[in-house]
Amino acid sequence: xxxxxxxxxxxxxxxxxxxxxxxxxxxxxxxxxxxxxxxxxxxxxxxxxxxxxxxxxxxxxxxxxxxxxxxxxxxxxxxxxxxxxxxxxxxxxxxxxxxxxxxxxxxxxxxxxxxxxxxxxxxxxxxxxxxxxxxxxxxxxxxxxxxxxxxxxxxxxxxxxxxxxxxxxxxxxxxxxxxxxxxxxxxxxxxxxxxxxxxxxxxxxxxxxxxxxxxxxxxxxxxxxxxxxxxxxxxxxxxxxxxxxxxxxxxxxxxxxxxxxxxxxxxxxxxxxxxxxxxxxxxxxxxxxxxxxxxxxxxxxxxxxxxxxxxxxxxxxxxxxxxxxxxxxxxxxxxxxxxxxxxxxxxxxxxxxxxxxxxxxxxxxxxxxxxxxxxxxxxxxxxxxxxxxxxxxxxxxxxxxxxxxxxxxxxxxxxxxxxxxxxxxxxxxxxxxxxxxxxxxxxxxxxxxxxxxxxxxxxxxxxxxxxxxxxxxxxxxxxxxxxxxxxxxxxxxxxxxxxxxxxxxxxxxxxxxxxxxxxxxxxxxxxxxxxxxxxxxxx
Amino acid sequence: xxxxxxxxxxxxxxxxxxxxxxxxxxxxxxxxxxxxxxxxxxxxxxxxxxxxxxxxxxxxxxxxxxxxxxxxxxxxxxxxxxxxxxxxxxxxxxxxxxxxxxxxxxxxxxxxxxxxxxxxxxxxxxxxxxxxxxxxxxxxxxxxxxxxxxxxxxxxxxxxxxxxxxxxxxxxxxxxxxxxxxxxxxxxxxxxxxxxxxxxxxxxxxxxxxxxxxxxxxxxxxxxxxxxxxxxxxxxxxxxxxxxxxxxxxxxxxxxxxxxxxxxxxxxxxxxxxxxxxxxxxxxxxxxxxxxxxxxxxxxxxxxxxxxxxxxxxxxxxxxxxxxxxxxxxxxxxxxxxxxxxxxxxxxxxxxxxxxxxxxxxxxxxxxxxxxxxxxxx
Numbered sequence: 001x002x003x004x005x006x007x008x009x010x011x012x013x014x015x016x017x018x019x020x021x022x023x024x025x026x027x028x029x030x031x032x033x034x035x036x037x038x039x040x041x042x043x044x045x046x047x048x049x050x051x052x053x054x055x056x057x058x059x060x061x062x063x064x065x066x067x068x069x070x071x072x073x074x075x076x077x078x079x080x081x082x083x084x085x086x087x088x089x090x091x092x093x094x095x096x097x098x099x100x101x102x103x104x105x106x107x108x109x110x111x112x113x114x115x116x117x118x119x120x121x122x123x124x125x126x127x128x129x130x131x132x133x134x135x136x137x138x139x140x141x142x143x144x145x146x147x148x149x150x151x152x153x154x155x156x157x158x159x160x161x162x163x164x165x166x167x168x169x170x171x172x173x174x175x176x177x178x179x180x181x182x183x184x185x186x187x188x189x190x191x192x193x194x195x196x197x198x199x200x201x202x203x204x205x206x207x208x209x210x211x212x213x214x215x216x217x218x219x220x221x222x223x224x225x226x227x228x229x230x231x232x233x234x235x236x237x238x239x240x241x242x243x244x245x246x247x248x249x250x251x252x253x254x255x256x257x258x259x260x261x262x263x264x265x266x267x268x269x270x271x272x273x274x275x276x277x278x279x280x281x282x283x284x285x286x287x288x289x290x291x292x293x294x295x296x297x298x299x300x301x302x303x304x305x306x307x308x309x310x311x312x313x314x315x316x317x318x319x320x321x322x323x324x325x326x327x328x329x330x331x332x333x334x335x336x337x338x339x340x341x342x343x344x345x346x347x348x349x350x351x352x353x354x355x356x357x358x359x360x361x362x363x364x365x366x367x368x369x370x371x372x373x374x375x376x377x378x379x380x381x382x383x384x385x386x387x388x389x390x391x392x393x394x395x396x397x398x399x400x401x402x403x404x405x406x407x408x409x410x411x412x413x414x415x416x417x418x419x420x421x422x423x424x425x426x427x428x429x430x431x432x433x434x435x436x437x438x439x440x441x442x443x444x445x446x447x448x449x450x451x452x453x454x455x456x457x458x459x460x461x462x463x464x465x466x467x468x469x470x471x472x473x474x475x476x477x478x479x480x481x482x483x484x485x486x487x488x489x490x491x492x493x494x495x496x497x498x499x500x501x502x503x504x505x506x507x508x509x510x511x512x513x514x515x516x517x518x519x520x521x522x523x524x525x526x527x528x529x530x531x532x533x534x535x536x537x538x539x
Numbered sequence: 540x541x542x543x544x545x546x547x548x549x550x551x552x553x554x555x556x557x558x559x560x561x562x563x564x565x566x567x568x569x570x571x572x573x574x575x576x577x578x579x580x581x582x583x584x585x586x587x588x589x590x591x592x593x594x595x596x597x598x599x600x601x602x603x604x605x606x607x608x609x610x611x612x613x614x615x616x617x618x619x620x621x622x623x624x625x626x627x628x629x630x631x632x633x634x635x636x637x638x639x640x641x642x643x644x645x646x647x648x649x650x651x652x653x654x655x656x657x658x659x660x661x662x663x664x665x666x667x668x669x670x671x672x673x674x675x676x677x678x679x680x681x682x683x684x685x686x687x688x689x690x691x692x693x694x695x696x697x698x699x700x701x702x703x704x705x706x707x708x709x710x711x712x713x714x715x716x717x718x719x720x721x722x723x724x725x726x727x728x729x730x731x732x733x734x735x736x737x738x739x740x741x742x743x744x745x746x747x748x749x750x751x752x753x754x755x756x757x758x759x760x761x762x763x764x765x766x767x768x769x770x771x772x773x774x775x776x777x778x779x780x781x782x783x784x785x786x787x788x789x790x791x792x793x794x795x796x797x798x799x800x801x802x803x804x805x806x807x808x809x810x811x812x813x814x815x816x817x818x819x820x821x822x823x824x825x826x827x828x829x830x831x832x833x834x835x836x837x838x839x840x841x842x843x844x845x846x847x848x849x850x851x852x853x854x855x856x857x858x859x860x861x862x863x864x865x866x867x868x869x870x871x872x873x874x875x876x877x878x879x880x881x882x883x884x885x886x887x888x889x890x891x892x893x894x895x896x897x898x899x900x901x902x903x904x905x906x907x908x909x910x911x912x913x914x915x916x917x
Contacts, residue, residue: 337856411856444856512818512854517913519854521818521890523906527913 186498188463193279195468195499217246218270222277233283233417233453234323234351240274240284241315244291248311253304263295279467282418282426283453290318322452326516327352330448331359334413334514337446338365342410345370345443347399347434349379350415352448354386357413361392368392370409374399374430376473376499399430402437412438414505416449420459421529423507423522425449429500432462435509444511447522451515456529462503471497546864548608548649548813549884551601553773553866556745593619593638594645597652607747609655609848612642616659617685620678628674631681635663648864648884650814650822654851659685661916722846722899723748727755730897733842734761738806741766741798741834742783744824745775746811748844750782752897753809757786764789766805768826771795772868775824795826799833808834812845815898816853817912819890819905821845822861825883831892840894847898850912855887 185194214222221243224230230239247270253259271288274280280288294314298307330352338344338360344367346353357369369392373380384396397405412434418426425431425447438445459465475486475497486495507522517528596618600611619638625631639656646652663681726748734740734756742749742765753765765783767790770776776792783790793801808830812821821827821843834841855861866884874880890905897903900911 337860339860446856511856518852518916519817520913521906521909523819524909524913527910531913 186496189466189468189498189500192466192468195470214270214273215243215247215250217243218273222274225274226277232349232351233281233415234327234450236281237283237287238319238323241287241291241319244270245312245315248308248315251308259304259307260295260298264292267292267295282455283450286452286455287318291315318452322516323450326450326452327355329516330450330514331355333519334446334448335360335363337411338367339410340366342367343370343408344368345372345405345409345412345434345438346383347372347380347412347414347431348374348377348428349383350413350448352450353413353415354383356448357387357392358390361390368395370395370397370405372397372399372402372405372430372434376469399433402434406437406441406443409438409441409443412443412445414445414447416447416453417502418453418455419447419449419513419522419525420504421454421456421526422458422460423510423513423525424459425505425507425510425513425522426459426465426502427505429462429503432503432505432509435505439509445509447505447510447513449513449515451517451528451532454515454525454529454533456526456533459504462500466503467501469499469501471499474499545866545882546648546884547646548652549773549864549866551608552745552775556773556775556778593642597642597645607651607846607848608649609651609658609846612639612652612655613659613685615642616656617682620682620685623678626674628677631674631678632663635660647862650816650851650853651849654814655848657852658848658915722848723751724755725899726844726846726897727751729902730842730844731756731759731761733807733840733895733897734763735806736762738763739766739804740764741768741793741801741805741808741830742779743768743776743808743810743827743830744770745779746809746844748846748897749809749811750779752844753783753788754786757788764791766791766793766801768792768798768830769794770824770826772866773824798826798830802833802837802839805834805839808839808841810841810843812843812849812896813885814851814853815843815845815849815896815908816851816855816887817909818854819893819896819908820855821888821893821896822853822855822885823888825886828858828886828888828892831888835892841892843893843896845896845898847900847911850898850908850915852912852916858887861885861887 221230221239224239225236230236244267247266248263251263251266253262267288271280274284291311291314294311298310302310334352334356338356342365344357346357346369360367369387371380371384371387371394373384373396375398380396384394387394395405414425414427414431414435416425416427416431420426425435427447435445475484477483486497510522512519513522513525515528517532520528593615597611597615600614601608616635616638619635620631623631623634625634639660643653643656662684730752734752740753740763742753756763765780765788767776767780767783769792770779771794780790780792810821810823810827810830812823814822816822823843831841853861864884865882868880868882870880890908893905895902895904896908903911
């Protein structure tokens, strides 16, 4: 919860003042509160800063005026360029100061002693921390903050979001779900949102009722995302669209607002909620673009009821045409490439690939299936169970053995989370490895992917865009206590655990992409995007 | 269905482009004479008593050595339209569909036949019902189109399929302006920039388009020499070498197994194509893949000359992922009974071994083929 922003609505002036001090001191000048109780037990906090001392001044109003000037005059030479967050904090401090000056100034003086402990609590909750972060890391940080700040000024501004401290600070304040800071970040992947453990539910609950903007259906789907109940690109996308449908059905335009604008902002807030729960997949991004474009293109003549009905049916149509029917078409296409005596290899679980295998089996093709799986998710076990139940002859192996098994394979069928316009296939981590081995063995690699997952971006590696999974999942072996060597080592500084969720397969390794538009070489992805993305946005 | 039968397409090619013979010249002569009278449908219209067979019709046309299989297919389909007693567009469409299906299944190995049938069906379904309310005018319009398909450049047809109004405009132009087999001329013109003085060109098999390219280059007083592969078992290379020699171009015959040996002298490889598939690769006479591999490993460009009606919606993943096209192989001596003979007539060359494709749509990289096909069929 963003404390400074809600100040105008909070009735209690005490809290307001606390907020004012906390945000002012931590963001604009110096982060005193943690330091203070140790170095200056007397409560004369601002001595440490050296520039001004408002608590000594009996008149708060003048102190505030001073403060308003001082940060500008004294900190300007210190930092030539303030970051956005700093400017923002300054502004908020000023606003809060104005509000405080209207209230009783005398109370503030008497409370200034009391303020320190309250503040520290406030701050630690603001930092969102799990105990590990707030107690250990902030203290250390508060100590050498000025130095750090100087260093930050000199350093070039980081490009990506998640290693930018000030931005993260802001994002965290906005967030409905509180991420805990994971300490051992892997160097190349610092820009990605770090995986955070548990405790989300309680956080969401507490935030949710305050914010009151997330529709229950959206909340449910979001929580199931973060719990990992819904996985797989299509399933996630469909769940999201269904949640949107529910939300749209229950939506009514508030007075003095336009449906188009207000609903778009609602959808935006749902989307950011989903993003908090789990990073959106590319396909979901496309589906969201579709929904938004449908909202924007609603005719003005529609009544609210009509508009809602139109949107719901549009979403239905998207699900049917772009996902369900597309899968059926893909199955028909891919089926033509399955011959008697084939050995088909698949990796992990892809619902389309499973449908292809089942379809070919039903039509009496004689083939063998090799399911390659990998730790930690072991999704392939569920697939192999279903295939064996259907009476197919299957081989199950782990990715370590893929180079051994590949020589007997005749086709590799893989699913994809997204396909980019340079033909790069973005899929479950390990796919790239399987495709590379297949390429080396000259085994054709078929990527089965609905065209709505095509994305016009260009992706060159798996670093720029990826998702980090639970690092503990790779450190632990379930049910084997004797091999859990890393059990309590996760917190050690010189150990970094990396559990990537996706990887990028270069188009060289892909023989064909099977889509609802037919079988295409990976070079034709941009054509499909150019020709049909517009149509699919307009449907 | 064709599994054990030999491929009609390749048999026909062997007959037409095998070793040069005087009969061939006579046949060619008669064919050109036969061509000047108006198209076939009218005479066929008269003998309605006999049950019409699209396959007979097609068979009649494909015998002409200068007429591409695709054109023959479209003429046969035109005959279907003209002999049809259908009274609605839907009926006509169904009849056409059946006819094209039977044509396709009659010779599944001929890619250009399949492609031409698909293209024509595409044209019928795309334009007819939308544009004309009157059935008879629609029918005659289709007929007119079909006849012109055989005559004019396929470039016009392909280019205008997507722009129907411009297409109609084109169709109202006088057809006599269009030279027959325009596509090949366009291709030959486009390829001239790639033939430079003093170059050595390796040619595999007999391709009318490649011959046209060499002809035009010779007419333009380019100085080059040609290596012709023998092209076993049809020995189509012998015929090509004869044709090239007639142009006054130095030509050398190379047995098929000497391709790698001669490759260091070669500057570029020219091949035709029986079909251009969606991946951008080509399906061509046996040995093309091998030559492309050798050329690739020696960094020599491989150019493919193919008319755009050979573009087919096929996506072979490997050599065996095609309907087998078999053809008898004559080894000159009896084969021992326990010895198996590989009789396949064609192979698939993946796109990464091809440099450029010369088509009547322009000079394309292999990856553009799929783009063109997408625009045409989707």
